[in-house]
Amino acid sequence: MDLxxxxxxATLGTSTLHRVVPHAKLIATALLLAAVMVSANLLxxxxxxxxxxxxxxxxxxxxxxxxxxALYPGIFGxxxxxxxxxxLLTAALIITKAVTSxxxxxxxxxxxxxPQVFAPLQRFLPAVIGDALxxxxxxxxxxxxxxxxxxxxxRLRAGVVGVSPVRSAATITRTLGGVLLYSIDxxxxxxxxxHLRGYDGRLVITPLSSQSPASDRFVVTVAAALxxxxxxxxxxxxxxxxxxxxxxxxxxxxxxxxxxxxxPRRA
Amino acid sequence: xxxxxxPDGVLPLWLVALGWVLALGWTTVAVRFASAEDxxxxxxxxxxxxxxxxxxxxxxxxPIAYHINLTVLAxxxxxxxxxxxxxxxxxxxxxxxxxxGATVIGLNTxxxxxxxxxxxxxFRTLTAVLGRRxxxxxxxxxxxxxxxxxxxxxxxxxxxxxxxxxxxxSGAFDPATLSFENPFSQGIATNVLLTAEEGPEPAALSxxxxxxxxxxxxxIGWVLEALITALIVGFVARVRPGLVFEGAPAQPSRAPxxxxxxxx
Numbered sequence: 145m146d147l148x149x150x151x152x153x154a155t156l157g158t159s160t161l162h163r164v165v166p167h168a169k170l171i172a173t174a175l176l177l178a179a180v181m182v183s184a185n186l187l188x189x190x191x192x193x194x195x196x197x198x199x200x201x202x203x204x205x206x207x208x209x210x211x212x213x214a215l216y217p218g219i220f221g222x223x224x225x226x227x228x229x230x231x232l233l234t235a236a237l238i239i240t241k242a243v244t245s246x247x248x249x250x251x252x253x254x255x256x257x258x259p260q261v262f263a264p265l266q267r268f269l270p271a272v273i274g275d276a277l278x279x280x281x282x283x284x285x286x287x288x289x290x291x292x293x294x295x296x297x298x299r300l301r302a303g304v305v306g307v308s309p310v311r312s313a314a315t316i317t318r319t320l321g322g323v324l325l326y327s328i329d330x331x332x333x334x335x336x337x338x339h340l341r342g343y344d345g346r347l348v349i350t351p352l353s354s355q356s357p358a359s360d361r362f363v364v365t366v367a368a369a370l371x372x373x374x375x376x377x378x379x380x381x382x383x384x385x386x387x388x389x390x391x392x393x394x395x396x397x398x399x400x401x402x403x404x405x406x407x408p409r410r411a
Numbered sequence: 412x413x414x415x416x417x418p419d420g421v422l423p424l425w426l427v428a429l430g431w432v433l434a435l436g437w438t439t440v441a442v443r444f445a446s447a448e449d450x451x452x453x454x455x456x457x458x459x460x461x462x463x464x465x466x467x468x469x470x471x472x473x474p475i476a477y478h479i480n481l482t483v484l485a486x487x488x489x490x491x492x493x494x495x496x497x498x499x500x501x502x503x504x505x506x507x508x509x510x511x512g513a514t515v516i517g518l519n520t521x522x523x524x525x526x527x528x529x530x531x532x533x534f535r536t537l538t539a540v541l542g543r544r545x546x547x548x549x550x551x552x553x554x555x556x557x558x559x560x561x562x563x564x565x566x567x568x569x570x571x572x573x574x575x576x577x578x579x580x581s582g583a584f585d586p587a588t589l590s591f592e593n594p595f596s597q598g599i600a601t602n603v604l605l606t607a608e609e610g611p612e613p614a615a616l617s618x619x620x621x622x623x624x625x626x627x628x629x630x631i632g633w634v635l636e637a638l639i640t641a642l643i644v645g646f647v648a649r650v651r652p653g654l655v656f657e658g659a660p661a662q663p664s665r666a667p668x669x670x671x672x673x674x675x
Contacts, residue, residue, distance in 0.1 A: 229621070238418060283462035
């Protein structure tokens with residue numbers, strides 16, 4: 145999990161979706177997750193996947209790390225499906241659902257700075273949870289960097305070469321011990337800084353205002369349309385299932401058109 | 412293996428909702444039991460411990476996907492109430508990077524919170540029995556038992572959830588029924604309202620097979636996690652024993668520099 149890529153993309157990106165107000169993106173994310181949840185047809189879920197891929201390509205988001213992160217839950221989905229002895233089609237559905245729902249959440253995180261994602265959640269959660277989420281995100285990058293540097297130093301000093309699980313585990317253990325002590329010291333320093341700045345039990349984040357209300361409405365409308373389609377498909381599946389190829393075909397066509405439009409043109 | 416890597420829409424809605432209710436209820440109780448002042452002072456510590464758990468989860472020991480959780484270690488340092496808050500925070504963060512479904516955050520919080528609190532309780536009991544010199548052994552045993560318990564909870568959740576949604580309502584894709592005719596040849600309303608067909612036979616989840624695979628793969632992970640936790644606890648007990656035996660300290664409530672004489 146290279147989480148710094150997510151943060152860089154969310155902070156420095158300039159796509160249309162970056163300019164959409166965070167609460168509209170959160171509503172759209174919830175609607176798309178609902179669409180994935182209610183869908184029981186593999187081809188319908190695959191259609192949503194292709195549309196999300198078209199969004200990633202169309203907005204020129206960093207597709208390689210995004211898709212790599214999205215594929216990771218597929219491994220665990222496969223483990224669940226095959227361990228449970230489910231059929232091939234059900235297994236494919238579970239894996240596709242895992243990847244698609246991860247894709248939905250990752251598009252949100254790749255286009256929205258994390259404080260803006262947590263800001264609306266803070267309204268519903270106790271103050272301590274909202275603040276702890278922000279502190280976790282901040283500490284995570286510091287600890288990942290420290291862990292990476294210490295691990296490199298430990299490997300160089302220990303002369304670890306190749307993939308030996310025992311030596312690797314021993315090196316990771318020593319490194320984690322050091323990072324643990326560092327994290328305790330880090331939390332003490334952070335507390336002192338927060339205290340100096342007048343922290344009184346809640347970190348206040350000002351939500352971003354809308355730059356383009358039309359874009360906000362468009363994103364929510366498209367997500368709602370997909371959710372309604374998925375819900376309708378779930379209700380009237382006996383009639384609609386024979387034509388399940390149709391939404392997938394539309395999705396593939398949109399993806400192909402997006403890919404073609406993004407090809408570099410010759411002068 | 413301890414947390415549920417099950418995607419959204421597989422477990423039944425009532426189970427997902429129950430997970431959220433129980434997790435939020437437990438978190439609310441935890442927040443009430445820890446005093447407001449104590450919580451305010453420990454927010455950076457919760458953040459640091461949650462981040463450390465995420466660092467552990469992001470470093471694979473054996474490719475693919477064998478990662479450590481450091482849940483018991485965090486439980487030992489944070490105690491039972493803050494552990495629950497940390498479990499929720501970690502799962503929200505994992506959900507936001509697609510590692511585990513966003514809707515199963517409630518159930519995952521329950522599983523990890525059980526792991527952390529059990530680990531803390533066992534570690535306290537075992538160090539009282541075995542003595543502080545054997546704290547590494549106590550941490551290792553606590554980790555194995557806590558992970559075994561949380562894995563059993565995971566299997567129980569999957570067993571209670573039953574077969575996946577695709578099978579339950581028989582709305583799954585069936586290649587045999589695919590048709591390339593005009594879907595609207597008889598009009599939309601007639602087709603949708605009057606036609607009813609039997610779906611494909613549902614695929615049933617084999618809980619026994621699932622449990623066998625999870626326990627077989629999980630037990631390797633328990634041993635690895637126990638070894639690593641034992642070594643880290645042993646290391647920390649040598650250099651900062653107060654952290655292990657008394658928990659991580661709350662930051663002292665003191666006035667900002669230069670403000671020492673001012674009473675607010």
